[in-house]
Amino acid sequence: MTSDYETFEMGDVALQSGATLHNARLTYKTYGDRANATRGTILLPTFYTGTHNRNEGFFGPGRAIDPARHYVISVNLIGNGLSSSPSNSAPPCDGPRFPAVSFYDNVACQHRLLTEVLGIERIALVMGWSMAGCQAYHWGAQYPDMVDAILPCCASARTSPHNFVFLEGVKAALCADQDWKDGDYDSPPVRGLRAFGRVYAGWAFSQTFYREGLYRQLGYKTIEDLLTDWGTDHARNWDANDLLAKLSTWQGGDISANPAYGGNLAAALGAIRARAILMPCTQDLYFPPEDNAAEAALMPNAEFRPYTSPWGHCAANPGNDTGFTAALEDNIRSLLA
Known part of the structure; x- marks a missing residue:
């Protein structure tokens, strides 16, 4: 069966944990013509039970993210069954022997994909829901000179104890x-x-x-x-x-857990120069708005725009809450203006 995505073969990748992910691969799909992308490149990482196909609900003709005007790159999270995962890796990285992979590792691999394979030097926006939004924070902190804007919805820069x-x-x-x-x-x-x-x-x-x-x-x-x-x-x-x-990746989420910031979350948030809109759902049981309000106060170019919805964390799932979708579209347009 023909796959609807492309694969970046990365070889052996040294991870933050000190372990090695052997024969690592990152799967992705692009939308739009890069040469005609007058409004720039949009990066959409995937969320916990998502793949690039699920991300297609966040863009389309006439929408704030439109492949007719943007070059859209949807990258599958390591561990989601398409990129390197316990289920598709050979020994010694198969099954429960799959090494711990952090958000930092994921974003570093995505950076290699964009720069080494796709030739991307700037990103107009990194946007995503849940774990994808966590990766947007990481992009802003890991590569502050490359990212113009980030929009994490129902996400956080550091996974809370709760x-x-x-x-x-x-x-x-x-x-x-x-x-x-x-x-x-x-x-x-x-x-x-x-x-x-x-x-x-x-x-x-x-x-x-x-x-x-x-x-x-x-x-x-x-x-x-x-x-x-x-x-x-x-x-x-x-x-x-x-x-x-x-x-495991989700539980270890922390944009400051790396040599650049040494666990200093305030320093990591303060280093994000990208324009940012933090968009929590006020009834989200995973990522409460209080976390995002505290983050926004430490970010130089961030706006805190919570949205109230009884759909909770799943308000951001495409098709669930039309009001949330409309607000998200407005926020995307604001960042891309």
């Missing part, structure tokens, strides 16, 4: 399956994957979403229907080791 604890919960649900076998499973730990999806669903939306029955707008008649579907989706479509590899 966010870390939530992720420990979904991880524990998956690993409690006796078929997990510390990641060396003979067949997928289906019960653990279903439990992972059910727990995740409780945090992806707000209390208001469930109280007001907004799940019906997604085609579910009952809450149980939603929970069953989320569990089934994770069991059918995701490899357990891939999910945990990305979860």
Whole structure:
């Protein structure tokens, strides 16, 4: 079957942890004609359970990001099953032996893709939801001279302690399956994957979403229907080791955790010269707006523009909340003006 993406073969990549990711590869897809991209290059990393295909919901003809005017690059996160991942790597990086990969590592690899393969010297905007937004912060701090603007929505520059604890919960649900076998499973730990999806669903939306029955707008008649579907989706479509590899990246998120900033978050935020709009959802249970408000105060060119939505973290998922989408479009246009 022909793939709809391209692959950058990077060879052996030295990681922040000191480990090596052997025969590393980064998969990506581009949209638009770079030569005719009058409004510049847009970089869209992917989010936790996203691929480049899911990112297509953030742009299109006549929209704020339009391949007729922009050169759009959608890059798959390491661990998502398309770029190097536990499920597609050969020994010694297969399965549970896949090394820990940080956001810093991901962005460094993306920088190689843009500069060495695509010949990109400047980026007009790095935009993304959730883990993709976390990568936008990293781009601003790691390559401040290359990025004109960033727009993280429902994301943060450093994963909060509470966010870390939530992720420990979904991880524990998956690993409690006796078929997990510390990641060396003979067949997928289906019960653990279903439990992972059910727990995740409780945090992806707000209390208001469930109280007001907004799940019906997604085609579910009952809450149980939603929970069953989320569990089934994770069991059918995701490899357990891939999910945990990305979860590790998320838990370790911190734009200052590198030699340039030595753990000084204020210094890392202060080094982001890009114009920035931080767009949290006020009812997001993962990335609360208070975190973004504190970040914006330390960034020289940042605006804090929260959006209130009962869809919680999933307000940013394309198609869920038309009001959030409209506000996001306005914010993108503002940064690209």
